[in-house]
Amino acid sequence: MLYGPESxxxxxxxxxxxxxxxxEADDFDLEHFDADGTPPVQWxxxxxxxxxxxxxxxxxxxxxxxxDSTEVQAKQLIALPQSSLLIxxxxxxxxLDVTSAKARxxxxxxxxxxxxxKGTTFEAKVDAKAARSLLRSAIEASGRxxxxxxxxxxxxMCGSSLSHAREELDKxxxxxxxxxxxxxxxxxxxxVPSRDWNVFKMIDAIVARRASDALEQLxxxxxxxxxAEEAAFRSILPSTARQLRLFWQARxxxxxxxxxxxxxxxxxxxxPERPSLASEPSYRISSIxxxxxxxxxxxxxxxxxxxxxxxxxxxxxxxxxxxxxTLERMVLEMCSALS
Numbered sequence: 001m002l003y004g005p006e007s008x009x010x011x012x013x014x015x016x017x018x019x020x021x022x023x024e025a026d027d028f029d030l031e032h033f034d035a036d037g038t039p040p041v042q043w044x045x046x047x048x049x050x051x052x053x054x055x056x057x058x059x060x061x062x063x064x065x066x067x068d069s070t071e072v073q074a075k076q077l078i079a080l081p082q083s084s085l086l087i088x089x090x091x092x093x094x095x096l097d098v099t100s101a102k103a104r105x106x107x108x109x110x111x112x113x114x115x116x117x118k119g120t121t122f123e124a125k126v127d128a129k130a131a132r133s134l135l136r137s138a139i140e141a142s143g144r145x146x147x148x149x150x151x152x153x154x155x156x157m158c159g160s161s162l163s164h165a166r167e168e169l170d171k172x173x174x175x176x177x178x179x180x181x182x183x184x185x186x187x188x189x190x191x192v193p194s195r196d197w198n199v200f201k202m203i204d205a206i207v208a209r210r211a212s213d214a215l216e217q218l219x220x221x222x223x224x225x226x227x228a229e230e231a232a233f234r235s236i237l238p239s240t241a242r243q244l245r246l247f248w249q250a251r252x253x254x255x256x257x258x259x260x261x262x263x264x265x266x267x268x269x270x271x272p273e274r275p276s277l278a279s280e281p282s283y284r285i286s287s288i289x290x291x292x293x294x295x296x297x298x299x300x301x302x303x304x305x306x307x308x309x310x311x312x313x314x315x316x317x318x319x320x321x322x323x324x325x326t327l328e329r330m331v332l333e334m335c336s337a338l339s
Contacts, residue, residue: 001114003064003090003107004124005098008163013122014060014089021056021085029054036066044076047084058085065093069109077117088114097234128281131155131162138169139182146182152283153187159194168192195221195231199239202331207247207291211335218331228323232314236327240307242275248300249277250285250292260289295338302337306330 002010002017023030029051033043047059061067080086088110096103114121126134132155139146146154154172158164168191172182175190202217221236222228249271253260256267260277268278277285310330313320320326 001064001088001090001110001119001121002124003111003121006124006126006161006163007092008166009124009126010089010091013124014087017087018058021058023054023056023058023085027054027058028052029056030058030060033059033061034066035061035063040067040072043086044072044080047086048080050081051083056083056085058087060087060089062089062091063093064088064090064110065096065098065103065106067106067110069106069113072113074113074116077113077119086119126162128155128160131160131165132281134162135165135169138166142169142173144173144176144180144182147184150182150184150187152281153184154191155281156200156284157187157191157193157197159196161194164194195235196239199235200243202236203240203243204291206331206334207294207338209335209339211332214331214335215328218327222324222327228327229314232323232327237307237311237314240330244300244303244307245272246275246277246280246288247292247295248297250289251295251297251300253277254289254292255297261285299338303334306333306337 002013004010018030031046033046043059043061047057049057051057077086090098090107092098111121132151135154136146136151154165154168158168171190172186176182176186198217198221202214202221205211205214205217218236222231249263250260252267252270253263256263258264258267261282263271263278271277277288280288307330309318310326312318313326313329314323
């Protein structure tokens with residue numbers, strides 16, 4: 001079972017797994033299914049068939065988020081012969097937020113089945129520090145270099161996603177032309193930013209009291225009025241809450257006159273485990289602390305209140321006009337609170 005947020009690592013794991021099993025793309029004993037195209041009983045029947053020209057009968061099932069684990073029992077997996085190799089791949093889905101409760105439950109259900117059958121699970125996940133090292137290695141392997149500032153911006157614009165950043169590298173190589181060095185200007189000019197980046201830009205504009213710039217970033221995030229509610233609950237409100245919590249930790253460290261990268265135990269005990277400012281990359285800590293210098297504790301408290309009221313308006317607990325209006329009101333109220 002291959003799952004997790006990094007599509008690049010998932011695909012690499014699938015390729016390495018097939019190579020280790022000595023399976024070629026056009027092998028007679030290799031078969032592919034889409035999880036929503038055929039019922040699980042058909043996958044199991046196919047993979048349970050005796051191989052003809054190979055040691056194994058291999059079945060790869062893609063788009064597992066579209067499946068239902070209740071249609072399979074662990075004893076069906078346990079009953080598969082030793083010659084069976086069943087690979088379940090949880091691909092990204094355009095129409096599904098893979099961080100939602102529904103998606104997590106789907107993964108959890110299949111993981112329990114695979115574990116019960118003594119199968120193997122691999123979570124394609126990497127932290128920001130490891131992503132940074134892997135990206136630099138990939139760039140150097142191509143015969144190029146990247147400045148420290150450009151690498152920082154690339155990781156931020158890609159929402160700390162190794163997969164997104166790897167997808168952008170080919171464009172950067174073409175854009176930078178004959179130059180062997182990738183610069184920050186190249187990254188800003190050509191990389192397609194993630195939604196998280198636009199949220200960060202919006203919050204940076206709010207902290208800088210630039211209401212018009214913050215509203216512009218909000219409109220990019222929303223896309224259209226019909227998608228405002230979805231954008232709010234998927235990225236805008238969670239990312240704003242996360243950023244405010246980081247500002248609060250930075251403000252507490254500034255008031256206590258201690259380094260934000262290594263707060264003393266008595267202060268760190270009051271911080272949440274996630275997000276943890278001390279766990280952020282050093283360049284992010286410097287940026288967050290720099291912003292927090294311009295925000296007082298009472299101003300931060302007011303921003304938390306505004307965020308809570310916005311969430312209540314989006315859910316119909318407090319009165320509101322529309323989702324777009326509610327989000328614009330949040331931005332303007334925060335700018336006012338920080339002025």
